[in-house]
Amino acid sequence: MSTYLLEMRDIVKRFPGVLAVNKAQLTLYPGEVHCLVGENGAGKSTLMKILSGAESLDSGQIFIDGNPVQIQSPHHAQLLGISMIYQEFNLSPYMSVAENIYLGREPRIGKTPFIDWRRMYAESRVLLQKMRIDIDVRRPINTCSVAQQQMVEIAKAISRNARIIVMDEPSATLTDHELEALFELIRELKTQGIGMIYISHRLEEIFQIGDRVTVMRDGQYVDTNPVHALDKEQIIRRMVGRDLTEEFPKEIFPIGRERLRVENLTRHGVFENISFSLREGEIVGLTGLVGAGRTEVARAIFGADPIDAGRIFLDGAEIHVRTPQDAIRQGIGLLTEDRKNQGLILAMTVRENTTLANLKTLVRFLFIDRHREREVTEKYIRELQIKTPSTEQIAQNLSGGTQQKVVLAKWLFSQSKILIFDEPTRGIDVGAKVEIYKLMNELLRKGVCILMISSELPEVLGMCDRILVMHEGRLAGELTRAEATQEGIMRLATGAGVPTKTT
Ligand SMILES: Nc1ncnc2c1ncn2[C@@H]1O[C@H](COP(=O)(O)OP(=O)(O)OP(=O)(O)O)[C@@H](O)[C@H]1O
Numbered sequence: 001m002s003t004y005l006l007e008m009r010d011i012v013k014r015f016p017g018v019l020a021v022n023k024a025q026l027t028l029y030p031g032e033v034h035c036l037v038g039e040n041g042a043g044k045s046t047l048m049k050i051l052s053g054a055e056s057l058d059s060g061q062i063f064i065d066g067n068p069v070q071i072q073s074p075h076h077a078q079l080l081g082i083s084m085i086y087q088e089f090n091l092s093p094y095m096s097v098a099e100n101i102y103l104g105r106e107p108r109i110g111k112t113p114f115i116d117w118r119r120m121y122a123e124s125r126v127l128l129q130k131m132r133i134d135i136d137v138r139r140p141i142n143t144c145s146v147a148q149q150q151m152v153e154i155a156k157a158i159s160r161n162a163r164i165i166v167m168d169e170p171s172a173t174l175t176d177h178e179l180e181a182l183f184e185l186i187r188e189l190k191t192q193g194i195g196m197i198y199i200s201h202r203l204e205e206i207f208q209i210g211d212r213v214t215v216m217r218d219g220q221y222v223d224t225n226p227v228h229a230l231d232k233e234q235i236i237r238r239m240v241g242r243d244l245t246e247e248f249p250k251e252i253f254p255i256g257r258e259r260l261r262v263e264n265l266t267r268h269g270v271f272e273n274i275s276f277s278l279r280e281g282e283i284v285g286l287t288g289l290v291g292a293g294r295t296e297v298a299r300a301i302f303g304a305d306p307i308d309a310g311r312i313f314l315d316g317a318e319i320h321v322r323t324p325q326d327a328i329r330q331g332i333g334l335l336t337e338d339r340k341n342q343g344l345i346l347a348m349t350v351r352e353n354t355t356l357a358n359l360k361t362l363v364r365f366l367f368i369d370r371h372r373e374r375e376v377t378e379k380y381i382r383e384l385q386i387k388t389p390s391t392e393q394i395a396q397n398l399s400g401g402t403q404q405k406v407v408l409a410k411w412l413f414s415q416s417k418i419l420i421f422d423e424p425t426r427g428i429d430v431g432a433k434v435e436i437y438k439l440m441n442e443l444l445r446k447g448v449c450i451l452m453i454s455s456e457l458p459e460v461l462g463m464c465d466r467i468l469v470m471h472e473g474r475l476a477g478e479l480t481r482a483e484a485t486q487e488g489i490m491r492l493a494t495g496a497g498v499p500t501k502t503t
């Protein structure tokens with residue numbers, strides 16, 4: 001057996017009240033894609049932050065090419081050839097692609113302090129060509145798509161001689177098409193002997209791109225296997241420690257009266273003439289390709305963006321929603337897809353975030369009933385299996401998926417009548433997804449209606465009663481639960497027309 005490019009042995013990392021990583025291990029061969037999976041809060045990101053020098057370790061050993069190393073800082077990790085691609089990219093928005101790649105190391109003209117632009121552009125072009133990335137190197141980075149920015153980040157890592165690249169949920173914000181391009185790039189890097197660690201909650205991806213898979217549970221190492229030796233169920237069992245009986249625990253409720261209706265909602269250039277209704281007891285899916293305008297429709301109903309035309313009715317009466325505060329007052333809640341920036345206040349505690357949208361119900365004699373507040377929060381921590389040492393943990397210190405659960409708790413507690421969920425299970429582990437679906441059933445039972453925006457077709461097919469499909473800012477069609485198929489949705493979403501009905 002050849003020597004490992006990387007070996008992490010018995011890594012331990014403790015935070016106040018949390019044993020985040022408990023004797024974890026990981027090995028990586030040159031040219032290997034090693035998938036790292038586990039539930040929310042299992043310690044994946046923390047283990048990778050230790051590798052990239054962003055966190056220190058309490059104990060354990062790291063070897064590169066068989067030699068022990070002590071990683072002191074992100075800069076030191078970079079010198080050792082380790083690079084981590086974060087979800088929030090470290091790019092300078094107004095600079096070009098080339099400038100970003102060479103930031104801080106720009107080639108100079110001779111011994112002068114002047115940047116050799118020609119050489120910088122030429123070298124970046126060669127680099128991108130070598131990686132088969134087709135982006136104009138002079139383009140300002142803020143005009144590139146998220147997927148392109150991610151590729152530039154990877155190019156930057158390669159230009160700094162990275163041999164180990166960590167990708168922490170790189171696919172979360174990519175379209176299918178972009179994901180395929182990322183996989184192409186990963187395959188190319190494999191041939192160059194680069195080792196990659198790939199974290200994702202979308203287990204299908206493991207089978208598409210991974211060589212080996214390591215499972216972590218509660219900070220601990222479970223095991224490592226070649227990808228082809230396991231199937232999805234076996235991976236899930238290792239992650240959650242039990243079998244998942246039902247992936248989509250859909251309950252059908254009697255459909256009641258209409259609660260929300262939107263008529264001809266229009267925002268010029270973004271979406272046109274959107275009309276639909278939501279009735280008691282149903283989950284309506286809103287799907288389509290990324291960029292079709294789904295999130296924009298949700299934001300308009302929630303009062304976060306203005307509309308040019310159209311009307312919104314709640315329980316038969318027209319309402320005018322000009323701000324999110326208006327919407328919340330009317331009983332409409334929106335779980336945004338961009339939770340970090342819009343859903344959570346990172347500096348506040350789990351308790352404060354949970355009760356934020358409905359504090360008034362906790363007020364007694366002008367004061368907030370702290371005891372009740374804590375009880376409420378504890379209830380959601382139990383129900384959603386929110387991994388936190390206490391109600392008083394700062395949201396910033398929670399794992400990515402756990403933060404999303406807190407935003408969900410906030411909207412569950414808000415007592416909204418209409419809930420719009422934008423990609424509610426993105427970044428959420430398989431076990432917790434099922435819990436969230438069960439909570440949706442509970443909400444329906446209480447008469448809430450749900451509009452669920454989702455790009456994950458199995459989820460849409462598994463949980464929705466009706467499915468609206470958008471294509472380029474318009475409603476391309478509506479399918480009932482019975483008639484919807486993956487193929488039918490894709491036809492509508494890509495503008496290929498109405499699917500032929502099967503019986
Ligand atoms: N800076 C910190 N302070 C306190 N606790 C932390 C800190 N960073 C992480 N943790 C805790 O360490 C544990 C592991 O978190 P980590 O982010 O590594 O999980 P993860 O496996 O990446 O989860 P996810 O799939 O949700 O991203 C969690 O309980 C988390 O709350």
Ligand SMILES: [Mg+2]
Pocket residue numbers: 044045046168399400401
């Ligand atoms: Mg993480």
